[in-house]
Amino acid sequence: MRRLAIAAALAALSFSANAETIQERTVACFACHGEHGTSETENTPSLGGQQAPYALIQLFMFREKLRVFDPMNEMAKSMTDDDLRTFSDFIATLPKPAPPTEAGDPARMARGQALVQQNRCNTCHNTDFSGKDNVPRIANQREDYLAKTLAEYKDNSRHGYDATMADVMQTVTKEQIGDLAYYIAHVR
Numbered sequence: 001m002r003r004l005a006i007a008a009a010l011a012a013l014s015f016s017a018n019a020e021t022i023q024e025r026t027v028a029c030f031a032c033h034g035e036h037g038t039s040e041t042e043n044t045p046s047l048g049g050q051q052a053p054y055a056l057i058q059l060f061m062f063r064e065k066l067r068v069f070d071p072m073n074e075m076a077k078s079m080t081d082d083d084l085r086t087f088s089d090f091i092a093t094l095p096k097p098a099p100p101t102e103a104g105d106p107a108r109m110a111r112g113q114a115l116v117q118q119n120r121c122n123t124c125h126n127t128d129f130s131g132k133d134n135v136p137r138i139a140n141q142r143e144d145y146l147a148k149t150l151a152e153y154k155d156n157s158r159h160g161y162d163a164t165m166a167d168v169m170q171t172v173t174k175e176q177i178g179d180l181a182y183y184i185a186h187v188r
Contacts, residue, residue: 051135
């Protein structure tokens with residue numbers, strides 16, 4: 001399934017390079033990141049509701065291979081600086097992912113909330129986890145993607161443009177990552 005989505009996105013790349021409108025050019029993005037930027041693909045983030053400065057930095061990092069994920073590196077490699085700005089501005093207009101309808105498991109929510117307070121996640125990401133400037137929106141992001149990303153920051157296999165997340169994650173145990181991701185994905 002994942003390979004099929006990647007193949008579809010790469011196939012759409014040739015179309016998007018010749019397309020004129022941003023809506024036409026983002027067809028390839030939605031192949032993996034979901035319709036309107038809400039992902040239904042395992043370990044793939046939702047783009048909806050992201051801040052333009054954050055999206056710009058991520059696209060730049062993919063283009064320059066400072067962040068390595070082959071499909072994204074391939075998609076971004078031919079983007080000009082103007083393209084990066086156009087795409088990041090467009091991403092910022094996408095609707096944010098909808099909050100879950102259910103409240104979530106109370107015990108896991110309590111453990112996750114305690115971890116958020118202990119690690120001051122709501123300082124950089126805002127109290128509602130909406131993000132700001134170059135800090136991503138994480139509210140209602142896919143739980144599997146959050147857990148994967150937090151684990152990668154913890155083991156230093158994912159590098160941000162600064163070391164803040166790697167530093168924060170050093171005190172979070174592998175067992176706690178699941179509760180933290182669960183809470184952020186289910187917070188309303």
